[in-house]
Amino acid sequence: MCGIAALQLRNPQLRPKMGSLLSTMLCEIVDRGPDSAGLAVYDNPELNTLGKSTLSLLGADLEISSADIDALLAELLPEGATSEVRIVGDTTLVSAEVATEDLAGAVARAYPEAVVAGRGERVTVMKSVGHPVEVAERHGLEGMYGSQAVSHTRMATESAVTAGGSHPFSVANDLCLVHNGSFSNHASVRRELKRLGVEFDSENDTEVGARYVAHRLQQGDDLETALVNLGKVLDGFYTLVVTTADSMAVVRDPIACKPAIIAETDDWVAMASEFRALAELPGIENARIFEPEPGRVYTWSL
Incomplete structure (x- = not known):
């Protein structure tokens, strides 16, 4: 139920x-x-921002660095663009001006323990245990x-x-x-x-x-x-x-x-x-x- x-x-x-x-x-x-x-x-x-992919990652204590993500996306990011990492409640959000698949690949290489709970340009997914x-x-x-x-x-x-x-x-x-x-x-x-x-x-x-x-x-x-x-x-x-x-x-x-x-x-x-x-x-x-x-x-x- x-x-x-x-x-x-x-x-x-x-x-x-x-x-x-x-x-x-x-x-x-x-x-x-x-x-x-x-x-x-x-x-x-x-x-969310149109033109930017956003990943919703489970947990707020992943210590994900935008600098690490930027380094992995260096060849894909538009000139002057950077990734962004934000914490919302129990969820870590990672955004960048690249295809979602590229962003997910960069996160997987940098933080293989991270679990992607949501993805896209228009949706944010937030999940947690508790009431x-x-x-x-x-x-x-x-x-x-x-x-x-x-x-x-x-x-x-x-x-x-x-x-x-x-x-x-x-x-x-x-x-x-x-x-x-x-x-x-x-x-x-x-x-x-x-x-x-x-x-x-x-x-x-x-x-x-x-x-x-x-x-x-x-x-x-x-x-x-x-x-x-x-x-x-x-x-x-x-x-x-x-x-x-x-x-x-x-x-x-x-x-x-x-x-x-x-x-x-x-x-x-x-x-x-x-x-x-x-x-x-x-x-x-x-x-x-x-x-x-x-x-x-x-x-x-x-």
């Missing part, structure tokens, strides 16, 4: 309030997963600007309680996936993806789902098609929320065992594991509110 709260703000005037709105939603799902939590926030100008409200407070969620965001509170069932096992899983640029449920055949799907050259960072079943979606997108699927294909390959009981740089999708398994509720207005679309997480959103009294149908993929774009 995990908790999901996701919000996409169509009205730009609401985006300065993203952090406070998501914090309110998160507070109502903490009892669904009290052991760890994760956040992904898109288009926050204090965390979800405390995790959000340490990362300063309340005051964050954003165009869309997703949060997850975890009750571990398939792997240990670690920051790396927390959701969201971000395994491709600006792609995030959160999951309530379990995939029963994740081991066999993992083996097949490895056979195709896909690399994994953990034993978590949710990472298999994220890697599968990323693989299908790389093969040319759009987000909706990738999730339709996921439903044909991965068995289990699940509700998934997947976000990209400019879209959000929700899907439940064909039996719809795991809860989900969606609310939508002209200004925003929100999804949560329980209605009470939506109750304080502005204009909720006029929202279209519904439970997503089993096996159907719902998508929205900014």
